[in-house]
Amino acid sequence: MSQTSVRKDQKLLLLQTKKSKRNLIEILMGSIVKPMFGDNITTIGSNIAGLLFIIETLRRYFPVHLKITIQELLVNAIQRLPFFKKCADKTLAFFSPYTRIRFIEIEENKYNYAYSAIKTYLGAQVNPQVKNLKGSQGRGRESLDFKRDDDKFEDEYEGVKMWWEVLKSTDGVKMCRLTFHRSNWEVVTGSYLRYVVEEGKSIEEKKKKVKLFMNNPSSNWKMQMKNLWSSIDFEHPATFDTMAMDPMKKDEIMRDLLAFRDSEEYYKKIGKAWKRGYLLHGPPGTGKSTTIAAMANLMSYSIFDLELTSIENNWELKKLVLATTSKSIIVIEDIDCSLDLTGERGVKEDQSNAEIKKVKKKNAVTLSGLLNFIDGIWSACGQERILVFTTNHLGKLDQALIRRGRMDMHIELSYCRFEAFKILAKNYLNLDSHLLFAEIETLLEETNMTPADVAENLMVKDGESSGGDGSLKGLIRALEQMKLNQHSDEQQKEINK
Numbered sequence: 001m002s003q004t005s006v007r008k009d010q011k012l013l014l015l016q017t018k019k020s021k022r023n024l025i026e027i028l029m030g031s032i033v034k035p036m037f038g039d040n041i042t043t044i045g046s047n048i049a050g051l052l053f054i055i056e057t058l059r060r061y062f063p064v065h066l067k068i069t070i071q072e073l074l075v076n077a078i079q080r081l082p083f084f085k086k087c088a089d090k091t092l093a094f095f096s097p098y099t100r101i102r103f104i105e106i107e108e109n110k111y112n113y114a115y116s117a118i119k120t121y122l123g124a125q126v127n128p129q130v131k132n133l134k135g136s137q138g139r140g141r142e143s144l145d146f147k148r149d150d151d152k153f154e155d156e157y158e159g160v161k162m163w164w165e166v167l168k169s170t171d172g173v174k175m176c177r178l179t180f181h182r183s184n185w186e187v188v189t190g191s192y193l194r195y196v197v198e199e200g201k202s203i204e205e206k207k208k209k210v211k212l213f214m215n216n217p218s219s220n221w222k223m224q225m226k227n228l229w230s231s232i233d234f235e236h237p238a239t240f241d242t243m244a245m246d247p248m249k250k251d252e253i254m255r256d257l258l259a260f261r262d263s264e265e266y267y268k269k270i271g272k273a274w275k276r277g278y279l280l281h282g283p284p285g286t287g288k289s290t291t292i293a294a295m296a297n298l299m300s301y302s303i304f305d306l307e308l309t310s311i312e313n314n315w316e317l318k319k320l321v322l323a324t325t326s327k328s329i330i331v332i333e334d335i336d337c338s339l340d341l342t343g344e345r346g347v348k349e350d351q352s353n354a355e356i357k358k359v360k361k362k363n364a365v366t367l368s369g370l371l372n373f374i375d376g377i378w379s380a381c382g383q384e385r386i387l388v389f390t391t392n393h394l395g396k397l398d399q400a401l402i403r404r405g406r407m408d409m410h411i412e413l414s415y416c417r418f419e420a421f422k423i424l425a426k427n428y429l430n431l432d433s434h435l436l437f438a439e440i441e442t443l444l445e446e447t448n449m450t451p452a453d454v455a456e457n458l459m460v461k462d463g464e465s466s467g468g469d470g471s472l473k474g475l476i477r478a479l480e481q482m483k484l485n486q487h488s489d490e491q492q493k494e495i496n497k
């Protein structure tokens, strides 16, 4: 038989099959569907019949992977007709050996955190085989971030295959849908899903940007909670590595912070709110604000910088604290200057201090309001918060405010000594040692220079050589001058006695 006659025969066979299928469907439509639903449904029915035929024909002549697409096409086409959708879903579900789990973004007005973790996990499945990717670059970053840009994913876990789809319904409902073979129920629900959600959350955690929030004056709040705080990306470069501080003290603070971060279970067990208070005290320029920045960078916590002088009353303070998020550091700088912390507890007000009087008149946030905020409200407003107070005058603070339990750790930041100086010399001049270090060590012991002043002297000025000699000699001159001044001050005091 020639090839042309074979092709002719095939065509004839195809036509016959087509005709007999159409006949059968037309009989069905005419005798069952038409009497039930009338002419419109008959037209729909015969369209589906045509579609079924085309699909059947294509199925025979195309490779396996296309068959899957065709099946999907059919299911989609049928599902567009509401009447058939219900039947099709039920029939498919009844016969299919696969199980589907949906993770809907917002259900009953509640955000589903598993949805975002799963989406993050799926987006991170980047490898050279992936065809669609999205690229982006954050501000100040040199590297590009790539994310998977597909809405269908195949995943494998402990030898089990699973299929994910990222979907959006016509009414805007977003979801991730997982399909897997029923025989793998134990693996998927037992460990795979937990693994996916935990992995997604840890990726989110790493990518989370640290923010600096500042409270807006209450006149700008309007009705929405979102006007309470304004925020910017927190890009302070300070770390504990660059902090000039006694290494033992530094180590103690870092260990304390990290232990706090990992203590969720412990706080649950002892029935206490998961929070910790730090009081930073010391003269101006000793690094209190810098320590807060280093804390935020170490923990990747955002900072809520609470400016008490722009708050009218305790109620506003409460609202602001309730609007903070977990994993954050709430900071009140210069607590002694922010409000009159003594008046309400009956300690005699210093009448001569006009500045304090002015602040008191303007500000109705009270010490008891602040104490309530530290104790009671904490438990109501979530978990994992650090509170930091700073002051230049520890003695001015009410004992109730700083007692242990409220401020768990008192950190004194003080004048620059040799250990701290070595860190600054490394940071600013990249020097580990120098002939002038011995002289500087003695002078630092004899004077009280703040790390801020030492740092200022170590900054390489224009036109200076990079060896550090100029800066170190400049620092020695400044220290000697300070020593002279201190000496003459002491002499003056003796004379005044």
Ligand SMILES: Nc1ncnc2c1ncn2[C@@H]1O[C@H](COP(=O)(O)OP(=O)(O)OP(=O)(O)O)[C@@H](O)[C@H]1O
Residues within 6 Å of the ligand: 242, 243, 244, 245, 282, 283, 284, 285, 286, 287, 288, 289, 290, 291, 392, 413, 451, 452, 453, 455
């Ligand atoms: N311990 C330190 N380690 C490294 N740098 C420091 C340290 N202390 C101060 N500095 C430098 O001095 C500058 C001022 O320090 P910082 O603002 O942290 O001091 P402060 O104690 O908060 O002062 P104030 O009481 O006036 O608010 C910082 O920008 C930092 O560069």
Ligand SMILES: [Mg+2]
Residues within 6 Å of the ligand: 288, 289, 290, 333
């Ligand atoms: Mg400061």
